[in-house]
Amino acid sequence: MNYNNLCHVEYFVRDLDQAQAFYQGLFGWDFRSFGDDMRVFGQQGNHIGGLAKRDKVNPGESPSLWFQVQDLEATMARAVELGGQRVSERSDVPGVGWSGVVADPDGNAVGLVQYADPAE
Numbered sequence: 001m002n003y004n005n006l007c008h009v010e011y012f013v014r015d016l017d018q019a020q021a022f023y024q025g026l027f028g029w030d031f032r033s034f035g036d037d038m039r040v041f042g043q044q045g046n047h048i049g050g051l052a053k054r055d056k057v058n059p060g061e062s063p064s065l066w067f068q069v070q071d072l073e074a075t076m077a078r079a080v081e082l083g084g085q086r087v088s089e090r091s092d093v094p095g096v097g098w099s100g101v102v103a104d105p106d107g108n109a110v111g112l113v114q115y116a117d118p119a120e
Contacts, residue, residue: 003069005067007066008048008065009049009050009066010064011023012057012062027043030042034050038053064111066111066112066113068114072090072100072112079102079110084104086100087100088101096116099112099113
């Protein structure tokens with residue numbers, strides 16, 4: 001398994017249906033619902049990312065980038081050792097695994113995902 005690779009791109013959107021129509025029309029991506037406030041997309045069965053519904057969207061706030069890691073807690077601790085900070089605590093992502101967010105020394109958010117099944 002290759003770790004520390006980009007594994008998920010997430011766009012924050014106000015209207016899931018409108019955003020899905022835009023990206024589906026532009027890139028031909030396939031979509032499926034993931035809860036009430038998320039649509040995940042991919043192409044030819046390969047996961048690319050998701051659309052996350054937000055009431056307010058600030059231009060330039062997304063996309064957010066997520067990297068697959070082998071050990072979420074160890075990676076978050078290492079980010080702090082290197083001068084970054086924890087932005088969130090570990091969160092369960094049902095059917096996926098766990099996620100957390102750290103920031104680099106300049107405050108740039110870095111999303112981290114540890115899959116329950118690393119083959120994902």
